[in-house]
Structure formats: C-alpha cells, structure tokens
Amino acid sequence: MNFSPFSIYNASAGSGKTYTLVKEYLFTLFKMNNPQGFKHILAITFTNKAVSEMKVRILETLKQFSEESSVANPGSMFKSLCYELSLTPHELQQKSEILLNSILHNYGAFDVSTIDGFTHKIIRTFARDLKLSQTFEVELDTESLLSEAVDALISKTGTDTLLTSTLLDYAIEKLDDDKSWDISRDLNDIARLLVKENNLVYVQALREKSFEDFELFKKELRLSLSKTESLVKSKAQHVLDLFTELDLEHSCFNSGYLPKHFLNLAEGKFNINFEAKWQQEIESKPLYPNRIKGSEALTIDRIQPQLASVFHETKQDVQRFNFFKNLYKNITPLSVLNSINKELEAIQLESNKLLISEFNTIISEEIKNQPTPFIYERLGEKFKHYFIDEFQDTSVLQWENLKPLISNSLEQQQHDQTGSLLLVGDAKQSIYRWRGGEAEQFIDLYNKTTIPFQVEQEVKSLGSNYRSFKEIVSFNNRFFQFLSETH
Incomplete structure (x- = not known):
C-alpha cells in the first residue's frame, strides 16, 4: 500500500484521535523492521498527562498484541495493521513481543515528550555550543523572576539620574490621572512582554531605542x-x-x-x-x-x-x-523595558537560571540564517519520524524551529526509506493562544494554503464522534432520568 510521508489529521473531540496516533506510531515502528527503531521516532504533545497517556497506550497495545489471545481474537487495530503491513497475525504477534521488550529495556530512548521537554533537551544537550552554562536550572516561575527584575530596577532610583527622572515623571502622570502613584504594578505588567512569543518581534525592535528616543x-x-x-x-x-x-x-x-x-x-x-x-x-x-x-x-x-x-x-x-x-x-513603561530586561539577565546569570519561556527564542536565534543548523545535523541522525499532537496549539516560533529538523528527514532518503511527519489537530480546541499558539497554522496546512516541505501534505479527517453513539446517548438519557426520579 502507498502511504504519504506527510499526513495531517483533523481530529475533533471524541473522534478517535489517540487510537489513530497509536496505530500510526505502531505502523511506522513495525514498518522499520528494527527492534531499535523506536529510538528514531519522536512524538510530541503539549502536556505531561498527554505524554503519559500516549506512552501507556503504546505499551499496552504492544503487550496486548504480543499475547496469543490477539491472534485468536484480533481487535480492529490488530487486523488493520496486519493488512497494511502484509503480515500474518503470528508475525505481528512475534514482532510486538520483540518491540515491547526492546522499549522496556531501553525506556530512556522512548521519545514521547512535551514540546517544552524536547526544546529543553536540545538546549541541555547543546548548551556549550549555544554558549550557555551546562549546569543551568530551568525556572518555571516566570512571574517571580520578572517581579524581582522590576524591584531591582526601582531600587536604582536615586542613583541613576535619567532613570529616576523617568520614573518620577511617570508617577506624577499617574497622580494627574487620579491613579495611585505606585508604578510597580505597571512595570510588572509591561515586563511580561519580555517573555511572550507574540510580542518578540516588537520587543526586539524596541531594544535599539534609548531613553532619549522615547523622550523625543x-x-x-x-x-x-x-x-x-x-x-x-x-x-x-x-x-x-x-x-x-x-x-x-x-x-x-x-x-x-x-x-x-x-x-x-x-x-x-x-x-x-x-x-x-x-x-x-x-x-x-x-x-x-x-x-x-x-x-x-x-x-x-x-x-x-x-x-x-x-x-x-x-x-x-x-x-x-x-x-x-x-x-x-x-x-x-515601554522606555524602561530594556532596563528591566538587563536586570532580568543579570539575575539569571547570577542564579544560573534559564526561563522556560526563552527556550524557543534561544533555538530560533541559533538556527536562523543557517541553511542546515549544526544542532539539527546531529539530531537529524537520530530522529527520522515525527508525530505532533495538538498541533493547533503550536506557536509560530515552535513550528519554525521544528521545520528544519523535520525537513531534513522528509526530503532525504536513507536505507530506501524517507522520514515521515504526522500532525494531528483541531482548530476548535485551540487554548494556548495566550502563549503563542496559532490555530491558523493548522488551518493553513490542512487547507494546503501553505506547503512547508518539498513533500506535499496528505490531509485526512476523523469524522466519527464515538462519544455520540446512540448507545452512549441512550444510556446517559436513561441514567439521568433514573437519577431524577429516585433522588
């Protein structure tokens, strides 16, 4: 059978998304015909819970396939994989047992990860190349670090003449508007621009501006x-x-x-x-x-x-x-943004901390303007197949960072096999716009408005809603009617 190396699934809630992901993952794994093949597959999703669920489903399915009962009473996925891979039930059962043991004995190489976890691994692995401390700590509490940077800036009033004049004028402006003279809240609000991907381009443009530019x-x-x-x-x-x-x-x-x-x-x-x-x-x-x-x-x-x-x-x-x-x-507040950023960088340097929100920016800065980024040259030797779940919540920067790595696999043939990419998403379920998630990226890819690789995407839709089967709806109706009548 012919299969596209680049597939996109539009999967609404209850349409069997996890089933499809597990099936496609196992299809890729079996097709590689290599007990260590899972080491060359990277599956990405957005939450630790989703990571755990996907790992468990893959392992449980392999365990089920490895049992004799699957040969005697095969389920729909088992039968489908036998057909698509041209394998007998016994062959699939034996391969499942081998792969299950291989994953369990090399569990650390079983790469199902959150996107933040993956970028963290890249930065940790290539910290020296990226001119970062190899012992840095990841700081998750962004708000706390920003607040510390603002406090450090305000503490310099009285010693820095230009800064003092700027902040004093601002406090007076607030009083003139019948507002509290306390400027710390305003500065904390504006400081959040430093860590939001949506504002990155604009914040970088402001870094060229001085206090004098803002006064003018x-x-x-x-x-x-x-x-x-x-x-x-x-x-x-x-x-x-x-x-x-x-x-x-x-x-x-x-x-x-x-x-x-x-x-x-x-x-x-x-x-x-x-x-x-x-x-x-x-x-x-x-x-x-x-x-x-x-x-x-x-x-x-x-x-x-x-x-x-x-x-x-x-x-x-x-x-x-x-x-x-x-x-x-x-x-x-915008005029002191650069000063807040300098305080933030000083705090991070002193405490050897790196904000998790900076991961994507660090990688983006490193790989831009490079035809084949060196970090991806090395990673490209490891990963050949990619699965990205909840793609509607992927930010522009995250996708731009992933594209060179994926492109290397899709567009190069090795051992008579090209790599592959499978994206799953549903624009209706987009919930991460506040941190840069762009559902429009998924819509454009699904509609083929954008074609990011030399390989054109094949689009599919999971149209059935298994949560709305008449048996489920009927049970719920009868169940709640029973509750209302007896309680």
Whole structure:
C-alpha cells in the first residue's frame, strides 16, 4: 500500500484521535523492521498527562498484541495493521513481543515528550555550543523572576539620574490621572512582554531605542495630542455657532443628541461611544422629531450633509486622539523595558537560571540564517519520524524551529526509506493562544494554503464522534432520568 510521508489529521473531540496516533506510531515502528527503531521516532504533545497517556497506550497495545489471545481474537487495530503491513497475525504477534521488550529495556530512548521537554533537551544537550552554562536550572516561575527584575530596577532610583527622572515623571502622570502613584504594578505588567512569543518581534525592535528616543517620541505625541484636541474643539464649536446663527435650538434635534455631542467635543470631552443608533443614521434619517415643521425642518435638511461630514471628520479625529493618549500612557513603561530586561539577565546569570519561556527564542536565534543548523545535523541522525499532537496549539516560533529538523528527514532518503511527519489537530480546541499558539497554522496546512516541505501534505479527517453513539446517548438519557426520579 502507498502511504504519504506527510499526513495531517483533523481530529475533533471524541473522534478517535489517540487510537489513530497509536496505530500510526505502531505502523511506522513495525514498518522499520528494527527492534531499535523506536529510538528514531519522536512524538510530541503539549502536556505531561498527554505524554503519559500516549506512552501507556503504546505499551499496552504492544503487550496486548504480543499475547496469543490477539491472534485468536484480533481487535480492529490488530487486523488493520496486519493488512497494511502484509503480515500474518503470528508475525505481528512475534514482532510486538520483540518491540515491547526492546522499549522496556531501553525506556530512556522512548521519545514521547512535551514540546517544552524536547526544546529543553536540545538546549541541555547543546548548551556549550549555544554558549550557555551546562549546569543551568530551568525556572518555571516566570512571574517571580520578572517581579524581582522590576524591584531591582526601582531600587536604582536615586542613583541613576535619567532613570529616576523617568520614573518620577511617570508617577506624577499617574497622580494627574487620579491613579495611585505606585508604578510597580505597571512595570510588572509591561515586563511580561519580555517573555511572550507574540510580542518578540516588537520587543526586539524596541531594544535599539534609548531613553532619549522615547523622550523625543513623547514630545511628538504631546504636540500631536494638543493639535488634535484643538482641531476637534474648533470644528465642534463651528457647528454650535452655526446652530446659533440659524436660530436652531437644541430641542429642534432628536432628543438633543447631535448638539449635545458637539457640545461635549467643544468642551474637550472625548470619551464618546460611537455606536449609538442616531450616529449610524446621521445621513439617512431626519435629524429632527415629527413636531418640527416648516422653515426649521428645511434648514436642518439643508445643513444635514455638512453636519454629517463634520461628524465623521471629528469621529476620526477623536479616535486618533484617544489612540495617541493611550500610546502616551504606555511610553514610560515601554522606555524602561530594556532596563528591566538587563536586570532580568543579570539575575539569571547570577542564579544560573534559564526561563522556560526563552527556550524557543534561544533555538530560533541559533538556527536562523543557517541553511542546515549544526544542532539539527546531529539530531537529524537520530530522529527520522515525527508525530505532533495538538498541533493547533503550536506557536509560530515552535513550528519554525521544528521545520528544519523535520525537513531534513522528509526530503532525504536513507536505507530506501524517507522520514515521515504526522500532525494531528483541531482548530476548535485551540487554548494556548495566550502563549503563542496559532490555530491558523493548522488551518493553513490542512487547507494546503501553505506547503512547508518539498513533500506535499496528505490531509485526512476523523469524522466519527464515538462519544455520540446512540448507545452512549441512550444510556446517559436513561441514567439521568433514573437519577431524577429516585433522588
């Protein structure tokens, strides 16, 4: 039978995902025809619980296959593998026994791992090449280390003149906004940008900026805020003057909404909700109630296009003003981001710790711009077949880091065999976007919008939901009916 070296399964909850993963893993293992073949297979998932479950299922299935009862009463997976591998039941039973013993006697080489565990193993193995301490400790408590870095930065106020001035100005700005002068919470919030993959590109761009660059930007923002505020006030006042000139009272307009709106703008009150119904209908519906007749109605109809135009102009101006204002509020915390990062690096160096959130970045920095990264040249000699579960939660950086390694196996033939890759995912179950997970990657691969390797992917879907079989639904209905009647 012909099998694609690159397969993608779209597997909804209850569709038999784990069954499929175990079956495909065993198919690959049996096909290698090597008792040590499992050492060349890497299976990746996202949680320790999932790792444990997959290992147990593989071993339990091999144990079951190795028993004589499987030959006498073969299950669906056993029969399917016999057919796909062109093996007799006795041959599959004997191979299962050999493979089970081989894995149990070399359990440390049974590579089913979390993606963080795999990247940790890479960094630990190649620590010297990556210019890292070979005895580093992995720090899981990112928040604690960031808080320590912020505290270390704040403790330098009074000794570092520029830093002191920056933080003092920020505390005063907070007081002016009727907020607590305590800046530590704001700095802790901004420090989290340092460890989130989604922000990596932007944070790296900021590393080139100095305190002076940020101060110059703040001045430009202050000028833009002042100009925009004056412009909006002027336009709004012009409309109010027009109403006076035309003897139009506020009561001439529907609930007085329009004049109240421009009055707020003229007074510099820009905290406005632009979703009101009257705003959506400012061009299409009359601006006055039914009781307004004659010359007043004609006058309002005549100036309606002008009023609508000014409304849309000032709406854009106000939105731009509020954007500048929010940006201005975050300039100072952003300006000290580099300083927080330096404190964080110093703490890590002193304590010989490495944040788990840095693993992917370290590998990415090492392999970029290298046609064949040296660490993958060595790993590529070990792993030939890859299984990635819960792919919808894989981050962009994690996938970019894995691609060169997988590409090496898929695109090179050794011993009359190419490597293979099997991805399993379900975009609907994506839960790790907060740490860089990109369900869109899985969607694009499944739809073949992106083809990352020379080998085109074969896509499959597990369409049956075994949790919704009529026997299960019927049992649950009867069970809960029984409970409701007896309790």
